[in-house]
Amino acid sequence: MKTNTKGWYRAHEFAQLAGVTVRTLHHYDRIGLLKPGTRTSSGYRQYTERDLARLEQIVVLKFLGLPLKEIPDLLRDESALFDALRRQRIVLSEKRRRLDRAIAAIEKAAQSLRSQHGPDWNLFTQIIKEIEMQANSDWTKEYYSEAAQAKVEARKHLWSPELQERVSKEWARLIKDVEAVIGEDPASEKAQALAARWKKLVGEFTGGDPEIQKGLNKMWSDRANWPQEPQQNFQMKPEVQTFIMKAMDCKGAAR
Amino acid sequence: MKTNTKGWYRAHEFAQLAGVTVRTLHHYDRIGLLKPGTRTSSGYRQYTERDLARLEQIVVLKFLGLPLKEIPDLLRDESALFDALRRQRIVLSEKRRRLDRAIAAIEKAAQSLRSQHGPDWNLFTQIIKEIEMQANSDWTKEYYSEAAQAKVEARKHLWSPELQERVSKEWARLIKDVEAVIGEDPASEKAQALAARWKKLVGEFTGGDPEIQKGLNKMWSDRANWPQEPQQNFQMKPEVQTFIMKAMDCKGAAR
DNA sequence: ATCCGCCCTGACGTTGCGTCAGAGTCAAGG
DNA sequence: CCTTGACTCTGACGCAACGTCAGGGCGGAT
Structure with missing residues (x-):
């Protein structure tokens, strides 16, 4: 290890070694991403060879477009x-x-x-x-943050074909069932049961991630068609959607 | 023109027509990009059909990645x-x-x-x-803002081969000349003449754009090699660079 | 009269640093 | 020993394009 005669690096040289600016080092220090092990008595940062290794990893992940605040976790796990x-x-x-x-x-x-x-x-x-x-x-572009989009995409790939099959069939049945009772009271037991089924399905589809569900609701609130992602088309009439929304609202209010 | 029964749009409908949010409209209003022609007495924004046309143009340019602050000029010229x-x-x-x-x-x-x-x-x-x-x-990636990068790229295409040839030769000669007087006083007439030639060449290379020059100086200030862009390699010794910098500083101080 | 939905204006949050400003530190040269 | 000059430090504001409350009016329907 030729860590220079001192055994550690000062900010400027360290930054040059890794191809970043001193300001970047300050930033990383402040947000706790990369803290130099020690400081001199006068407050100068002392970076070591190990810090360099970490910084290089950070730079790589940043290059891949990963947000800084996720990087600590990624380097740990x-x-x-x-x-x-x-x-x-x-x-x-x-x-x-x-x-x-x-x-x-x-x-x-x-x-x-x-x-x-x-x-x-x-x-x-x-x-x-x-x-x-x-x-x-x-569709994801309109209703999801970039981070959430990533999650959605990830889930897509976690979906086994069987699960997809099952969910899509259940969804079709559910929509049919809802259409059958569409004139009735949204607070009725029947409607409430449907709302529960609905909620459960959404949970399975979104993997329980609240961020994804939020986006889904946002989408439903101003459009009434389901993404035609794999091959299925979950298009439903606006009334179906309205009815379910009402039913779920009732439940929320009755809580 | 079916501008609705009123003859104008309220924020929400207008936003939906163009596929943006109300907040976006507020934003554009504040920065002066798109101001509704009139307001109601109570302060409600009243958007017209003409506003819609403009907003659509704005959306298109934004989609292409153009910064909002440039858009007014682009729509005018x-x-x-x-x-x-x-x-x-x-x-x-x-x-x-x-x-x-x-x-x-x-x-x-x-x-x-x-x-x-x-x-x-x-x-x-x-x-x-x-x-x-x-x-x-x-190299541009390291020293230029995105906007400046665009300018640099654009200039590349404006460069005739002859101009390139001429500039590169002049540069080589200039570097040689500087090396010859490198021990002398940076404030001497010889040095000042060289500094002037330097400045002129930089001007030709950058097209006089201050932003590009700024990036160039930044690069020189921590690296001492010229971009090996076309085929030429304008590598120069650090002393050459230091000398020229000093000479130009003298001139600045003597102003 | 009241309610619901839409409208308004601040004002702070976001992402990853750039860019001063003001002030201290360190090693070399006079 | 003192002065440079090159670095270093800590705030703190700026940027791009809005998102997201918070707090408080307007308007039309019931």
Whole structure:
């Protein structure tokens, strides 16, 4: 270990070794991500070889787009790390798809604008809006934070085909059942039973993650179709949705 | 124009029409990007059909990754818009390349980790660092803001081969000349003449853009090699750089 | 009259540092 | 010994584009 003649690094050299700035080191220190083991009597940070190893790991994970506040956990728990990497791969692919769409939009627009003599905003807007629509058909984008999106994506892959099969069938039956009693009192026992089934299914689908459920509810609150993800289409009439919402509200109020 | 029975939209409906949130409208109002023409006596925003058209344009440009604060200019000046779109395409491609690298990193790492029985941080770190290096060989990333990067990229394409040829030759000569007088007084006339030539060349290379120059200086201040962009290598000894910096400082002080 | 839904204006939170400002420290040169 | 000059430290504000309360009005329907 040629840790320099002193046996430790000062901020500037340490930062250069890892290709970051001194400010970054201060930041990491403050948020507790990387604290130098010791300080001099005058308060100078003393970084060691071990700190360098950790910093390099941090830099790598940051490069992969992982948020700083998750990194401590990931460095402590290997399985969490692998999990995060799997999720992150999916997130990154999705980001790339979005970028591709944006690039395609620019190119298409530029093309049509060159062929015209002047700029045609209508055409321009239309072209890009079309491509935007494609993006929006990816429903998670609208209702989930990036972190939650990752979770959703991760869950998708945890889903065994059988589980998918079962849930989708149950959902179809449930929707049918609801349609049958749609005129009745949302506070009736029948309706309440349906609401309970509904809640349970949502729980299975979301894996009990409150963040994912929140997004789902948000979606239902202004759209009435289910994501057409695998092959199934859980489209339901607005009344079905309204009814269930009411029934669940009753329950909440009756609590 | 079926602008609703009232002839104008309230925040919520207007927002839904354009696929944004009310908060977004407030934001755009505050920053002056999109102000409703009128307000009711009680302060309610009244959006018109024309506002909708503008908002749609804004949404499109935002989708393409353009910063909000540039959008007003772009909507006013068509040539500026085209220019921005050209630059943005380059920026987006570059972003995509970075994403690709990150994805490749994860996949490579995952692969090698699967073949091992346990996780091997060294290997892992190494793999990703390699890929990171590729990214860093793209020098602009380290010293320019995204906006400035776009400008740099744009300039690259404006560079005629002859201009490139000329500048690179001049630069080589200049470096040689500086090496010859390196022991002398940075305030001497000779040195000052060289500093002037230096400044002029930097001006030609950067197109006079202060932001690009700033990045260049930043780079010089902690590294002493020129980007090996086209084929040329403008590597110079640290002393050369130090000397020129001093000479330029003298001039600044003598002002 | 009242209720529900929508509207308003602050104002703080987020992410990862950049960028001063003001002040102390350390090693070398005069 | 004192002065530089190169580093170091700790705040604290800035940025991009809103999200998310909090606290308090408006408007139309019942």
